[in-house]
Amino acid sequence: DVKVTQSSRYLVKRTGEKVFLECVQDMDHENMFWYRQDPGLGLRLIYFSYDVKMKEKGDIPEGYSVSREKKERFSLILESASTNQTSMYLCASSFPGQYNEQFFGPGTRLTVL
Amino acid sequence: AQKVTQAQTEISVVEKEDVTLDCVYETRDTTYYLFWYKQPPSGELVFLIRRNSFDEQNEISGRYSWNFQKSTSSFNFTITASQVVDSAVYFCALSEGGTQGGSEKLVFGKGTKLTVNP
Numbered sequence: 276d277v278k279v280t281q282s283s284r285y286l287v288k289r290t291g292e293k294v295f296l297e298c299v300q301d302m303d304h305e306n307m308f309w310y311r312q313d314p315g316l317g318l319r320l321i322y323f324s325y326d327v328k329m330k331e332k333g334d335i336p337e338g339y340s341v342s343r344e345k346k347e348r349f350s351l352i353l354e355s356a357s358t359n360q361t362s363m364y365l366c367a368s369s370f371p372g373q374y375n376e377q378f379f380g381p382g383t384r385l386t387v388l
Numbered sequence: 389a390q391k392v393t394q395a396q397t398e399i400s401v402v403e404k405e406d407v408t409l410d411c412v413y414e415t416r417d418t419t420y421y422l423f424w425y426k427q428p429p430s431g432e433l434v435f436l437i438r439r440n441s442f443d444e445q446n447e448i449s450g451r452y453s454w455n456f457q458k459s460t461s462s463f464n465f466t467i468t469a470s471q472v473v474d475s476a477v478y479f480c481a482l483s484e485g486g487t488q489g490g491s492e493k494l495v496f497g498k499g500t501k502l503t504v505n506p
Contacts, residue, residue: 306492315397317498318479333493365433373483373492374421374440379433 278302279380281366287386294353296383298366304378305371307349309333309341312363312382324349325371356387390415392482394497401470402505409465409500411480417441421483422456422463423494428476439463470504477501 282297298307308323310333320333322341330341338360342350349368353360363384367377391414401407413422424436437447439456447454451468467474481494 308493315498318496320493323493363431367433369492371492373419374438375492376423376435376438377433377494378435379425382431 279366279368279378281364281380281383283383284381285384285386287388288353288356289388290357292353292356292387294356294385294387296351296353296364296366296385298349298351298368298380299347300349300368300378301347302368302378303346304368305346306369306375306377307343308367308369308377309339309349309351310365310367311335312365318365321351356385358387361385361387390417390420390482390484390495392480392495392497394478394480394500396500397498398501398503400503400505403472404469405504406466406468407470407502407504409467409478409480409502411463411465411497413461413463413480413482415461415482415484417484423481423483424454424463424465425479425481426476427479427499433479436465467502470502472504472506475502475504 279300288294309321310318312318319335324330324343340352363382365382366380369375369377393412420441422439425433427433453466455464477499479499480497484493
């Protein structure tokens with residue numbers, strides 16, 4: 276079975292802290308994605324990566340950066356966390372191709388105080 | 389721009405009722421794919437079905453069925469004889485071809501929260 280894991284289910288951080296959210300997949304997928312999910316807004320794409328060291332901005336990249344040093348790992352970084360980044364963060368991965376479904380991790384609920 | 393609209397924010401039904409979740413999309417692409425995902429209370433999105441733009445056959449899988457109509461740009465999802473375990477948020481999504489080789493994105497609707505009461 277495809278497995279996408281995220282480092283934490285729940286995380287509480289202080290305003291101004293640097294936050295790392297880690298995502299690992301074990302299916303050798305080229306594509307990896309970070310979304311945030313907020314009530315009434317659905318899933319919004321933050322960043323995605325289609326190869327090691329390659330990244331592309333999604334719809335809401337402001338305040339975030341990403342790192343992909345290895346194929347199986349995709350990190351989301353909040354350089355200076357703010358309260359408006361309190362949200363559910365979902366990681367996903369897929370093979371290349373418009374027809375391929377994305378496989379999702381369980382999500383990290385981040386609270387910034 | 390590509391867009392997916394799920395007009396129903398929340399639906400509540402009683403067990404054994406049939407329920408249809410609506411999905412309307414907009415795209416200029418001639419080749420595209422539509423997806424449905426389920427997000428149970430545990431949080432992890434689960435893939436349910438994929439449909440390509442050239443295949444308008446309806447699909448049935450157990451109690452689930454999907455109706456794809458290009459003429460109305462809709463891809464609706466029906467659950468027959470709903471059960472409490474069907475309670476979840478359901479997302480419709482549209483694939484968008486990427487500008488880089490191998491890069492593709494999904495455009496999601498805002499989701500429909502389905503509650504099935506015993």
